[in-house]
Amino acid sequence: MNITLIALGSRGDVQPYVALGLGLRRAGHAVRLASHDTFHALVTGAGLEFAPMRGNVQEVVNSPEMRAALASGNMLAINRVSARATQQGALLWAEDGLIAARDADLLMAGIGGMNVAQALSEKLRVPLVEAHVVPFHPTRAFAGAIFPPGTARLGGWANRLSHVLTRQVMWQMFRAADTRARREVLGLSPAPLLGPRPLRPLPTLHGISPAVLPRPADWDAAQHLTGYWFLPQEAWTPPPALEAFLNAGPPPVSIGFGSMTTPDPQVTTRAVVAALARSGQRAVLLSGWGGLSAADVPDTVFVTDSVPHDWLFPRVAAAVHHGGAGTTAAGLAAGVPNVVVPFFGDQPFWGDRVQRLGVGPAPVPRRALNERTLADALTRAVTDAGMRDRAAALGARIRAEDGVTRAAEVVSGLRL
Template sequence: MKINLLTIGTRGDVQPFIALGKELSRRGHHVTICTEGSFKDLAEKNKLSFSPIRTDYTHLTQSEEGKSMLTGNPLSIVSQMKTVIYPMMEQMLDDIWTASIDADAIIYHPKVFGGYDIAEALHIPAFIAHPVPIIAPTRHFTNPVFPFAMQSGTLNRASFKINRLLTAAFFPLINKWRHETLSLPDKRSVFKDDSVLNGKHIPVLYGCSPSIIPFDQQWKGHVSMQGFWFLAEDDWTPPPELLHFLEAGPPPFTVSFSSMPLRNPDHTLNMLQQAFKETGQRAILLTGWSGIKQTTDSPHIYTAGSIPHGWIFPRSRAVIHHGGAGTTAAALKAGKPMVICPFSGDQPFWARKMRDIGVAAAPLKERDMTIAAFVSRINELISNNTYFQRASEAASLIDKEDGVRHTADFIEEKLEEKNPAK
């Protein structure tokens, strides 16, 4: 079966889809991943066909507009997206239609506006997929797009309605495309539930662990959440300098802000250097897109643009990170305690959740970062063995799961229901 995976965004939005696509390909399906061109090598390295979407999130996140969006609240983001991303979305809609016109089924990230419409136009099965439990309403927790948690089950469930509002700014573009390209008569609107197609709920695929996030029994039958979607990174070869650093002392902290641009990277680097010096800890700093330079004079800190989390986290003492879903999952899998510095999006959700399950010190937002704050949290982790114990327990639970395999089972079951063998 020809299955197209549609996703855009940062590596955290793409890598889990590649892991899922790799499993589906192993089962004999012809899988094409449609995403930003910078992920072509990663997709083809994992034996997937690739079709580019003309978006450039790397460039966008480094622009002033992109930095403002990444650190803003959801409503301000929508306001800026309308002017900054609108042209990109026009290209994206054209690209995903061209790539998917002969697909037998599609699996799409909600950021890929148009996945719903393509499934409707082609009359093919569709799945909505996300590494964060952000789609199906539940009373168990607040929609992760909110920077705070509500205590009411009713309000929690209602909070998921904001998803439609966040898409509403693009309905004029989508409806124009629906009419002119897909020849669909009805229009999308904020009053139409886009999790329902032809009167039935679109199956939802969550790439996260039911050991960490509670599975709502009301989801049973139309939501799959059976574990994180990890992509094996066994073939990565570390540079000699990194191996020498690791061998020269005790396990270091690993620090990563990933795709989050810091307001003052030099100041943050100085704070981290001073904090690790005062606490007597070593550190590996992954600069990513944070703006921090890749060189430092400190003999106790090794800097690199990136290192696969699956390789470095198990060799770390603890992890300080931004709270992205993929980074959080990798730290959990490695059994490492954390300090989460949430910026935007679902990051406050993961920061709260990690604190609640006892694997993380109190969150530290960028505006609250000081040398003293870093020192306090580093000392809290290394002096309290409970964090390490809870992290080890979480890793043991996750190790028993096989999210990619079970999600692929769910997909094939649903496809069989749609197209039973004759």
């Protein structure tokens, strides 16, 4: 089949679909991945065909409006900023998507590209397989990924309802932009109030390890929990300075918040450095999009923009991160304790899951991040022998899975 994958967002949103694309190509399919120009090298470097989708997510994330919304932790404020960005991008994505999907037999997309893909599916009469890295099908077993974990205390009915509402929140945020793109670019009528209807029922893929999130008993046979979608680990040579730092003492912790931004990166960095001193830990500090500061850090802290997680995380005593789905997957697969500092969205969900699995301390919400809270979490993560053992055992189970191959098998079994 000719398959077009649509993946929009940050690197953590896109990389799993590059891995999935590689698996589909190995299974004999022709794969084109549509994403932002920022990820051209990532996609083509993996040997996949790239189709550009205009827009720069990093500019949106680093805008004053989004920084303020993220600082508040208010999902409604975050959604308002995101909705304005989608209003600007929807027409471009529809235009670019028509080119990307021009000869496709099958479209595939997760949350980031799903609304665009649904409209393209309707326009081109090409079926769509939803492929998610967060749980996105109703269940009584746990709450929707953007709902507070405490929702589960209300019972299974509340959990199931929260999944329906999660999909509606994401759809209603995009609906006005979708209507405009349908009318002005695709020549389609507006989608129904509660969202587009699929062209035909097809399986849904969830690129999540069943060792991390057991398959809910009330999911139907069309829901596939395949295991994580990881890129093959490649040889990576660290800068000599990083290698020297790692060899100069006990394993450090890794601290980085990926594409998340903070209102004042220097204040955040000072709190992190103070927490390291209080807990007696060395650290590799990954500055990321948030621009954690390299100024005035002691020689027990090594600051770098980014390091491949599958190389770094197995070499650290604990991984501190924002709890994005991709970063959490890499942290758990490394077999080390994870300390989650959730900002918004599905990140509290993964932080709660890490704690429930006993492979990390209680999450430290970004608004509660300070010298004491982070130091306490770090101390627990690096001194709790039971936690280290559980993390190592979970990592081994995850590494034994092959989510990419399993997902490709499901797709190859489709009769279109």
